Amino acid sequence: MQKALQYPGTSRVDHQLIAEMVEPGSRVLDVGCGDGALLQLLAETKNTDGRGVELSREKVNACVMRGLSVIQGDADRDLADYPDQAFDYAILSLTIQATRQPKTVLENLLRIGHRAIVSFPNFGHWRIRTELLFTGRMPRTRNLPEPWYTTADAHLCTIKDFVDLVALIDAEVEQAVAFNTSGQRLPIRKSISLQNLLGEKAVFLLRKRGAG
């Protein structure tokens, strides 16, 4: 569960959108919370009761020094400990592609949280498609700079793949937003195919099917 991807200058946009999705005063678990920027943003703007899980010891310590409730842990290993529906939102920001068991992690998120918010880099973006088409090699872009043999992103997926997985685990999409390479929200709401082609990353708000 390493945060292998860095989106220079755009992470705030990602966070802003998540902050818009979260109801004020809710309980939030941020899995892969990094330096705690999102938790802090949510606490300040939405008065949330936030907890974080982070793999990097240095980042965990930085979070706790800042007064955030964060534990050193791993999405693959530690989510199983949490009880059902303990949080209003379980957030996994740009991390799912680096987990060993994305399906299990997503199921756990939807078990722990009433809703899950998941963001990920979209491997269906046209630049990645064309690079694979023309070079015949694993695409390496500004945002996916690591070669295949060192990247922690073992489970990259497209927006369409992700939507399939959501259906497979009996969950539904409440909201899906795609961002372009400049970190701007794409004004596409209806067409998954277009989001998949033009979105460089996506943020999904999910809930279990039939849940209120």
Place this chain on the structure above:
Amino acid sequence: MSVPPNFANTDTGSGSRQRLTEANNPSSKVLRLPQDQPLRLACDQLLAPISIAYETYGELNADKSNAILVCHALTGDQYVASEHPVTKKPGWWSTLVGPGKPVDTNRYFVICSNILGGCMGSTGPASIDPATGKPYGLNFPVITIGDMVNAQVRLIDHFGIDQLFSVVGGSMGGMQVLEWAASHSERVFSAVPIATAPRHSSQNIAFHEVGRQAVMADPDWCGGDYHSHGKVPRNGLSVARMAAHITYLSEDALHHKFGRNLQNRSQLTFSFNADFQVESYLRHQGSTFVDRFDANSYLYITRAMDYFDLGASRGDVLANAFRGTKTRFCVVSFTSDWLYPTRESRAIVHALNAVAANVSFVEIDSDKGHDAFLLKEPEFFATIHGFLSSAGVKRGLKV
């Protein structure tokens, strides 16, 4: 370091007398609970009268919301941030506790009491048994971490404090923190268990047993009645301390500090003298410990630690100890601590996660072993400061 040539000398008297004085008339403040306010112990015995020796630092605020209870470890005492009356050394956690320190006595009211079973003024085996007029010795009942905490509860009641702002402690102090959080959770706003475990491991019990056997094998122990015979089991207690001290360090720490360096000599002496610095260091640790600590107390306190198992009485499910807790936790471990390794802290964190408790957990990188929690580790101090400050905001304490 200066080392006495022979650690195994007989007790000269002054150290022994001062120990007994401190055990019954401590230099610190004392809360004395009379015969009609006994403490019911885990062994079902009633203990009375009871003395609880303690020190305080800082000022209790008007609504009594800024009190921090610091719990000491096996050989600690109430002098957390003030000079030890016997050794004249600074308080054992004076780097962490004091004005402007992470546990800031300008802001918080810090209470630290000598544990039940201790030998620095709280009732323990070196205290005079009112029934006989002699030290309890082995007539003292076997106590538990829970008993120690129940004695502390009396002290907190004495101050009229409904809820402690925080309970902080390392090693056995951390066990007390966990016991407070589990058995008196509504009275604990935040809890900081450091370098500790939810139960004593088989290996930990094994080390303690070696220490106890060393004490009891010393003929000067006199079946626990050494006070009456004017003796002190110096050799036994020294060896116990030497063995225990090794477990507080790490191999790296020992190697960096001593290596195979020789002590004040240029070559091996082909004898059993302390040729190596590490031997000399351990003998010194053993010898100075005997001057300030009661051998029977050592037996009783190590036993209490061995008996500690927070989940055992709760259906063997550790999470049950924390169900419904509103306490904010900050769990801390150290990478090179093999006595209370990180996995023990992780077990506490897992149990807290299972009840969706508010928990922070940091593992501090240090090569100092278990002792790291007593040392000035900047990352550790920043963690404590950050956690307490944010908890203070939640508690509504003035910044």
